[in-house]
Amino acid sequence: MRTAISLKGITKDYGSLTAVADFSLDVERESIFGLLGPNGAGKTTLIKILTTLMRPTSGDALVEGYSVLNAAKQVRRLIGVVPQANNLDRYLTARENLILHARLHGMSPKEYNPRIDELLELIGLASRQRDFPDIFSGGMQRRLVVARALLHNPRVLFLDEPTTGLDPQSRRAVWEYIQSLRSKMTIFLTTHYMEEADSLCDRIVIMDEGKALVDGSAAQLKEAVAHSHIYEIEFKGNADHYEGLLRSMPFVESLERNRDSFRVALKDEKDLKPFMEKIVGADIKRIFLKEPTLEDVFIELTGRNIRE
Amino acid sequence: MFRGAYSIWGRDMLVLRRSILSELLAVMAYPLTLYLAFGVGLKGYIADVGGIPYPVFIAPGLISMTAVNAAFDESAWSMWFHRKVQRTIEEYRVTPITVYDIVIGKIFSGFSQGAIKGVAVAVVIFFMTPFRFQFSYLLFYLAYIVLGSMIFSCLGTICGTLIDKPENIGRVQAVVIVPLIFMAGIFFPLSAYPTAILPFIKALPTTAMFEGARQALVYGVFALNYIVTLVITAAVTFALAVVTFNRKMSE
Numbered sequence A: 001m002r003t004a005i006s007l008k009g010i011t012k013d014y015g016s017l018t019a020v021a022d023f024s025l026d027v028e029r030e031s032i033f034g035l036l037g038p039n040g041a042g043k044t045t046l047i048k049i050l051t052t053l054m055r056p057t058s059g060d061a062l063v064e065g066y067s068v069l070n071a072a073k074q075v076r077r078l079i080g081v082v083p084q085a086n087n088l089d090r091y092l093t094a095r096e097n098l099i100l101h102a103r104l105h106g107m108s109p110k111e112y113n114p115r116i117d118e119l120l121e122l123i124g125l126a127s128r129q130r131d132f133p134d135i136f137s138g139g140m141q142r143r144l145v146v147a148r149a150l151l152h153n154p155r156v157l158f159l160d161e162p163t164t165g166l167d168p169q170s171r172r173a174v175w176e177y178i179q180s181l182r183s184k185m186t187i188f189l190t191t192h193y194m195e196e197a198d199s200l201c202d203r204i205v206i207m208d209e210g211k212a213l214v215d216g217s218a219a220q221l222k223e224a225v226a227h228s229h230i231y232e233i234e235f236k237g238n239a240d241h242y243e244g245l246l247r248s249m250p251f252v253e254s255l256e257r258n259r260d261s262f263r264v265a266l267k268d269e270k271d272l273k274p275f276m277e278k279i280v281g282a283d284i285k286r287i288f289l290k291e292p293t294l295e296d297v298f299i300e301l302t303g304r305n306i307r308e
Numbered sequence B: 001m002f003r004g005a006y007s008i009w010g011r012d013m014l015v016l017r018r019s020i021l022s023e024l025l026a027v028m029a030y031p032l033t034l035y036l037a038f039g040v041g042l043k044g045y046i047a048d049v050g051g052i053p054y055p056v057f058i059a060p061g062l063i064s065m066t067a068v069n070a071a072f073d074e075s076a077w078s079m080w081f082h083r084k085v086q087r088t089i090e091e092y093r094v095t096p097i098t099v100y101d102i103v104i105g106k107i108f109s110g111f112s113q114g115a116i117k118g119v120a121v122a123v124v125i126f127f128m129t130p131f132r133f134q135f136s137y138l139l140f141y142l143a144y145i146v147l148g149s150m151i152f153s154c155l156g157t158i159c160g161t162l163i164d165k166p167e168n169i170g171r172v173q174a175v176v177i178v179p180l181i182f183m184a185g186i187f188f189p190l191s192a193y194p195t196a197i198l199p200f201i202k203a204l205p206t207t208a209m210f211e212g213a214r215q216a217l218v219y220g221v222f223a224l225n226y227i228v229t230l231v232i233t234a235a236v237t238f239a240l241a242v243v244t245f246n247r248k249m250s251e
């Protein structure tokens, strides 16, 4: 494996709180890597360490072979960063925001002007380049931040929750854009959304409380829970009674209730028959097999929901 | 080296250029009010100070005060704003420039604001004052504006780096900056102080800044001791600002 990013036992403490705990990981070049986790999992902390904004309490990380501790400047030359919260300069126009970034990367006007034209065209902001970003919609601002991160042709792109807060349409636009960068650079993104990780990433690590819990491709992770058969059953009423019934079944591995509907995970394929026998005659409104989502993977592996 | 500092300073100057007229209008209001209230309003009640008409006596201090206040304001608020509100400092920090580029760029932005606004107020006050200063005196005087703006820009940078809550920046201004400026004798001669405390007052860098400025502009005296005090203060505050910012960023 040709490694783009290598974390070696990264730990970060904030006082007595350990935000990242002895985290090690290698990310392959030109792949899309997704770090998935609930609020406070430590995703942003990891990105800040990898982008040299923060020093780890212990451990080191290499980006394209350069240490974030000893060769931070070389690391910064090679990375593009889309932070969790947009940090555009509202006193500069969209184009001036890009120009300042290019200058800080030591680019000359001859280099940056055509590149900026191209990027503005690509993100659909060419006609708005003289406007100040504080009047842009959230989606437009996000696209501008992404364009800024790509301006200097980085080898590794970090995206911290690139689509949080965007409407489905803007989200899809950002996804398409990230897809189009596939195999041009290494992409390291964090997200809360299973769907996002599922559709974009070659490899996914789910983390919580500073530790990696699960590691694999979306397909592999789903495969891991394929054996646990998850059904959704909705009753016409009398849900309390049925809850008791379901809980009494020894082959029900986990049960979640939402009003009159239940999410039932069976232990094994062969449990389906006794299960059906027990609920025969119940007032069932509908029942269906659920394709396991990454969320199910998470619940399966950690025993709890991804907190939103 | 310092390409980054130059780019950041360039950004600040571009933003200043866009609003220069309203900025100048706003910055003139305060010193001109003081000038009219004290220089004209009180003129009849205050005898000449040491043979100098009162409006002329206070003019250099008002100009210097504008410059150093503007430098402090710009540096403190801009650093705070870019760090805490807009978080543009984080954007600067993921590019291949150093924290030194950032802090030096910001210090020079504050310095430039102070110098520009000080000169603008000077032009207006000179125009209103019936007293012509000699050109060579003006050059001496400029040295004080430059050094004063530099020192206060560094002080502002330190405040904007260390202070997270905006109201606390206001408090530092009210409790430290304003008294330091007014105690330095903008409106009265230092001889008004009791002899017991005069040495302490004279040791203040702001005294060097304001009293020195007055001596330069009104009498054409190039007071070396004041200049040396200011150069040393500027060097120390500059180093402190750079170290403070560097520390804060590696937290």
Ligand SMILES: Nc1ncnc2c1ncn2[C@@H]1O[C@H](COP(=O)(O)OP(=O)(O)OP(=O)(O)O)[C@@H](O)[C@H]1O
Binding pocket: A014, A017, A019, A037, A038, A039, A040, A041, A042, A043, A044, A045, A046, A084
């Ligand atoms: N500067 C800080 N000082 C103290 N604690 C912090 C700081 N930054 C983060 N934390 C804590 O560290 C933990 C991890 O935070 P982090 O921001 O890395 O999480 P995250 O996975 O990015 O969460 P989110 O999805 O909400 O963005 C949290 O418990 C958070 O409260």
Ligand SMILES: [Mg+2]
Binding pocket: A043, A044, A045, A084, A160
């Ligand atoms: Mg985060």
